[in-house]
Amino acid sequence: MIYNFALIGAAGYIAPRHLRAIKENGQNLVSALDVSDSVGIIDSYFPDASFFTEFERFDRHTEMLRRAGEESRVHYVSICSPNYLHDAHIRFALRENAHAICEKPLVLNPWNAEALQVIEGETDKKVNTILQLRLHPSIIELKKKIESAKNNQTYDIELVYITPRGKWYNYSWKGDILKSGGVATNIGIHFFDMLIWIFGDVKNSILHISEYNKAAGLLELEKANVKWFLSIDREDLPSDLPPEKAKTFRSIKVDGEEFEFSQGFADLHTMSYKEILAGNGFGIRDAYPSLEAAFMIRQAEAVGLKGEYHPILLNVK
Secondary structure, three states, X not given: OOOEEEEEOOOOOOHHHHHHHHHHOOOEEEEEEOOOOOOHHHHHOOOOOEXXXXXXXXXXXXXXXXXXXXXXXXXXXXXXXXXXXXXXXHHHHHHOOOEEEEOOOOOOOHHHHHHHHHHHHOOOOOEEEOOHHHHOHHHHHHHHHHHHOOOOOOEEEEEEEEOOOOOHHHHOXXXXXXXXXXXXXXXXXXXXXXXXXXXXXXXXXXXXXXXXXXXXXXEEEOOEEEEEEEEOOHHHOOOOXXXXXXXXXXXXXXXXXXXXXXXXXXXXXXXXXXXXXXXXXXXXXHHHHHHHHHHHHHHOOOOOOOOOOOHHHHOOO
16 A cells, blocks of 8 residues: 655655655555755655655645545554654644654653653544664574573673764754753664663663763663673764774674674665555554663763773874
8 A cells, every 4th residue: 555655854854765765665655754855865766755844834735744644644643753752743644544654762851751642642643653674684583592591691782873973963963962962862772772682781870971073871671781882073083093994983882893894774764664564564562672771871980991981082183
C-alpha cells in the first residue's frame, strides 16, 4: 500500500536520508515544511510535493488534506526538525491522525516522553523513532553474542566518536544546549541507545568532562562499563588518520578488541522505514532508556579526570 507522507525539517542535515527512505520504500511525499527555503533536494525525490516555510500554512494544508478523505490525507509525518521541537511536532502528527516518524533524540526530557505516551494511548497511531544502529548487521551479531555468553562477565567498552563541525555549529540551534541537549545528546544518543540495548540498563553515570564541543564519561551498565568520548573538535581527530578517513572517527572497543561496524550505514534509514511500514518500528518505550541516560549526563557536574575515565582524555586539549 502507498501512504502519504509529510516532512518537517526538509532543509536539515538528516532530511535527505528520510526523503530517500520514503522514495525507496515506494511511498509518496505530499508536503514538506522548513523555515529555510534551501530545499532543492526535494526535486531529486518528490518534485510535486507542496512546500511551506510557515508552520501555520503547513498546518492548514495538512488539515485540508485530512478533510479531503483517506486517499488524500497524511498518513505519516516524518520529523527532522531541531531537537527541542520534536515534542510539538509529534503532537501535531497525532492531532492530524497520522503516525509520527521522529529522528533521534525523540525528545529532550524523560517527562516529555511520558506525556507523549499518554497522548499516543488516546489514539490508534504510533510514535516511531529512528534507532537505526539496532538494524546494523554487525551490531545485531554482537547483541546475539553477548546474549548467548554463559558467563556473568562485565565487559569493558571504550567508545570514541569524533565528528568535526565548523564555527557555524555554535551559532545554530545545535550549539544551544537548551535546544539540542548538547554534544552528548545530539551526537551521542544513538550510541547510548545501542550500548544499552546490548549491555543492559544504566546502573550509574559519571561525567568526566563537559564542554561546548566535547564530553566524556562513564556509563555503568548491567553487563558493561562504558568509557565514552564524544567530540565535534577537529583537533581531537587522531593525527595518523589516512586522508580519506580524516573527516570523522568512530571506534568501539570491547575488552580491548576493536569492534568493526564502519560499513553498512548507507541503507539503515531505508531499512528503518521498511520496518515502520510493516508495523515493527521502535517506539517511545524503546527510546526511553537512552533519553534518560542523556538527560542524566546533561544534568551532571563534571568531576574531571577521576576514577575510571577514557584513556583518550590524557591527550585531549
